[in-house]
Amino acid sequence: METERQGAVLREGFLVKRGHVVPNWKARWFVMLPDKLLYFKYEGGKRDSSQRGQVPLEDCEVTCPYLEYENRPLVLKLRTRTGVDHFLEACSREARDEWAEQITAAVNKLQAEGGEAAAGRRDPSGPHLQDVNLSKVLESMYDVHNGINMNQHVEQGSTYSNCFSGSAVVDWLVFVQLALSRVDAVTLASALLDEGFLRTVGVKSVEALRTGGEQFMDDSTALYGFSDSLKKRGLVRAETSLSAVELSGEVVKRGFLLKQGHRRKNWKVRLFVLRSEPAFLHYYDPTRDDISPAGGFSLRGCLVSSLNDNGVPLGVKGNIQGNLFKIITQSDTHYFIQAPTQQEKLDWIGALREQT
CATH class of the missing domain: 2.30.29.30 (Pleckstrin-homology domain (PH domain)/Phosphotyrosine-binding domain (PTB))
Incomplete structure (x- = not known):
């Protein structure tokens, strides 16, 4: 990585x-x-x-x-x-x-x-952020009726939706009396950004954060938005119904890997659990839990092979990072997987081959 x-x-x-x-x-x-x-x-x-x-x-x-x-x-x-x-x-x-x-x-x-x-x-004369509940500030800011207005903005020829300017944030914090002055509001907005409640949007705010200058900009051309964690997503249903026997083996290895979907060919982070006696590989949606697998298969008769990171192997889609390997099941189903590092890729291949 x-x-x-x-x-x-x-x-x-x-x-x-x-x-x-x-x-x-x-x-x-x-x-x-x-x-x-x-x-x-x-x-x-x-x-x-x-x-x-x-x-x-x-x-x-x-x-x-x-x-x-x-x-x-x-x-x-x-x-x-x-x-x-x-x-x-x-x-x-x-x-x-x-x-x-x-x-x-x-x-x-x-x-x-x-x-x-x-x-x-x-500064003892400044705002005491340890006394401020940032989650409550965010809830007020995100409120559909009384919160900050989200609009469409254009910066350097690019259009950004559902965002607001730095100066608009400062104006709003002072207006609703969450901050007593613009200086206090910048400090409070910087804390929201620092904690990941807000995110940078567009070139100017991203560059300001990267260069380590004033973290939050009281500027009408610096754009910000709410964290992606505020966007609701539906839960993923389990793809396969698995028997208790498949989950009864001893856990040999666990870890987060990226798996390519069979239908949409998109890549998702999955928690993989390798078990022995019987030898099965299960994967879970980590946004849910590690109780109900999203899928899994027997390792009997499987072929596990490393894939070259130079170029895109046949059957692989998307903008891949690398450290690829492939598992072909006995029923000729192909699983394409990315490990976070080269060493983890080698460790997983070794552990899987011991079970096949």
């Missing part, structure tokens, strides 16, 4: 994130930097070049395990300094605990390095 260039990457991989307003779960690619977690979505099997949000790690509280979600025992919770909760689900207990351990280490390092300097950066 292509790594983030904004700083030293400490860890990266798929996690399933719970939405803030619409409480659905979506698979995202997370990149951990020394002071923040960035997350991205996938388009056609390839990571989107623009980040969908971030979780600042300064003074972050980590709860692991977090066991309040039924049928989701692999969740960890991050509470940011501004009191926003982020719920992230890993593919296994080992992965969950590793993420939690590394995040905790990063938080402790930031606290040790920051000390009095971090306290000095906070």
Whole structure:
């Protein structure tokens, strides 16, 4: 996978994130930097070049395990300094605990390095964001009757729908008295952007975020929109009914992989679980749970082969990232799968071949 260039990457991989307003779960690619977690979505099997949000790690509280979600025992919770909760689900207990351990280490390092300097950066006369419930601010902003107006905007010849300008956000926050001044409103809007509640739209706001300048721009030409997590999506129905016998084997390997659909040929993140005795490979929709598989097949008589990343192999569609391999079942059904890294691809191929 292509790594983030904004700083030293400490860890990266798929996690399933719970939405803030619409409480659905979506698979995202997370990149951990020394002071923040960035997350991205996938388009056609390839990571989107623009980040969908971030979780600042300064003074972050980590709860692991977090066991309040039924049928989701692999969740960890991050509470940011501004009191926003982020719920992230890993593919296994080992992965969950590793993420939690590394995040905790990063938080402790930031606290040790920051000390009095971090306290000095906070202006006691300014807005106290630790006392602001950002989720409530977002709900008010998103309200269909009294929230901010979403319009169509044109920037550098491109048209963007359902968005608003930076200055419109600042105007609205001051008008509804969520901020006392434009300076306070910019600080509050920056926190909304920093927590992933808002996203950049168009060239100007994206470039401002990338260059590390003023994070949120009080500008009529800088465009923003609501996070994609506010868009409701229907649940995916299970493709196959599977017997209890198929799920009775010992779990050999678990992990997030990208699978190409058989009908639409689109790529989706799926949680794959490899079992032995009997040898089956099942895949789950991670936006739901790991109880009811979306599909699965016996590995008896299967052929597992690595695919060359140079060019697009026959039968593969879309804008692929790479690290491809193929499984051909005994009934001649072809499954095309992408692993996040070359090493994970080799590990999966080795584990699958041991069961065939």
